[in-house]
Amino acid sequence: MAVERKWGMAVDADKCTGCQACVVACQSENNIPINEPDHFLQRRAIQWIRIERYWEGEFPDVKARFVPMLCQHCENAPCESVCPVFATYHNNEGLNVQVYNRCIGTRFCANNDPWNVRFFNFWEPVWPETLRNQLNTDVTVRSRGIMEKCTFCIQRIRRTTRDAGMEGREVEDGDVVPACVQSCPTNALVFGDLNDASSQVAHLREDGRQYRILDHLGTEPSVHYLAKIDPYAASEGEHA
């Protein structure tokens, strides 16, 4: 491989309908325990990707805005430098990875994460009896007391890379499809290699609507958002 990969995502807020298919797909792909109402009431629900809903405007002229929120896989991630035991670090494919068996659960990274996309296992994860056989064998089940977060479906990246290697070809744009991207009915999510100038995600990054959430913190997120197009919007530039 000539150039190192830098995985990234583009999220088109204009296409997002807020249907939460990505949330469910992520939940089942990544062995995330079922979030019961109690978990939400305790504010301890685990959703590696979630749809944040914001209201725009004054009643009765109110619009719902949806922002799919997932780990931003920052180049300069604030969560990484505060972990005392290197449980989270940056790998050479631009991923912010979490080493589950290294984590001691200080929750420092969760505090220093501006998007609140890191999740702590407050309890031992449990699944209903009927769902016991749906667990993904490619993904570790996390025990209690440790942090977890979006991995950009690293198991799919690894599998695709390995399969391509066995077939003697390069991984091409669109080969790697995380669960959320796969399930999005409107193709609002696009995943790919930001270092590959011909990839779709690299093109979208150059789009005029591109912005990054909390960009002013200087963390260089790898998730690029495309602004909502709303000809009837009263105000401009209010996206998140």
Add this chain to the structure above:
Amino acid sequence: MQLRPVLTERDINRDLLRPVLATPIWFYILLGGLAIGVCAAIGGFAWAINHGTGVYGINRPVMWGFLLVNFVFWVGISHAGVMLSAILRLSNAEWRRPATRAAEVLTIFALGTAALHPLFHTGRPWRIYWSMPPGYDLGRGIWPDIRSPFVWDPTAISTYLTGTTLFVILLLIPDLAVLRDRSSGLMHKVYGFMSLGWKGNTRQWKLQIIAGFLLSALILPVFVSVHSIVSWDFAVQIAVEGWNATIFAPYFVIGAVHSGVAGVISVLALLRWMFRWENYIRDDHFDALARLMIVVATAWFYFFVIEFLLGIYPNEEPELSLRMLQVFEWPFSATFIIFVLMGYLVPVPLWLLKRVRTNVALMFWTTLMVNIGMWLERFIIIIPSLMRKQPLTFNWGSYNPSPIELILVGGSFCLVFLGVLTFSKFFPIIPLADAKEGVALETHVRVGKVMVPAAYREE
């Protein structure tokens, strides 16, 4: 100068060793009560280990709760020891004498208790040694991440704890020799071993005094660094608007001295009352300590005001909403008012009156108020900032402490006082040698027609 009874060395030995050599019954009752509190905390911790960190009230985004507040509080209290003992020793302040050891002992136990909090707090406490100096996981070739304040913290705290323990032991040696000569059986052997063959000759005194000064001077930078590093646990976090400020290190250090000296005054008042040491912990000692408190408290209040003003000065929406939460929204509005009143506005004007400064009961209650205020200060800094980390309102949250957290916080108070009480059972908590030295320096002898000091201090 105030009239006071002339104390002979025999009086000093008798009075100050009384709690060690003859222990009253109420002492054991008190000890038992505190032990029950500690046991409750141990039970609470066991419950947390058994059931998971979910038994605490923390959630997303308030990932740090009462345990971190309490951790900062105890590290703050621990700053009194060096503040009083080392600085006052170096500056030869005469009135430090009865307060030094109580302050150092409070330091040791407060710091030790603070060091337990990360254990309660982490998700997998059985792996916490990976972040602590002797336990680094080097066997598997994995270094700790030295960029993390949670690596600096254990390093700073263990250095400070080691330094203070050495300091206390060193200054105990002459008193241990006195105890060795007055005990029998097993305790005679223990005291004899700990007094390291102290005979009280000139060379030993000289070495002991030099070592005391050296340790005082060496420990001062550690004292500043410990609470700076604790403040950096918060200040390095760019994600939390309310914490990411450069003023945090000096602000926390001066706040620590504020609560620490107040803690020492409370403990001294308790000791004086419990062991009837009116002739040793005198009103003029409280007077001097209260004057120190006025200065420290005002310096701290200045930092508090500056930190707050610099927070609202840029007039940025996220920071403003955080400050509004801290000051005007229930329940923080109530805690904020209590904090400002108890932390500064009530006690300091009172201390300006000499009548209050020399009234032990009033000093006890005002310093207790300061510590309630300072506990709330940490609460107000830590919790609301996490509730509104960033302007993404979807993620704003709240926090309620769980019963287990309250038990652990209560247990930590019991543990510190249990430690100080146990120490006062086995060792003199007012330094005998220091008290005697103070008396010797004040004694005057008649030479011909004039009275001259019986001893001079070598400068």
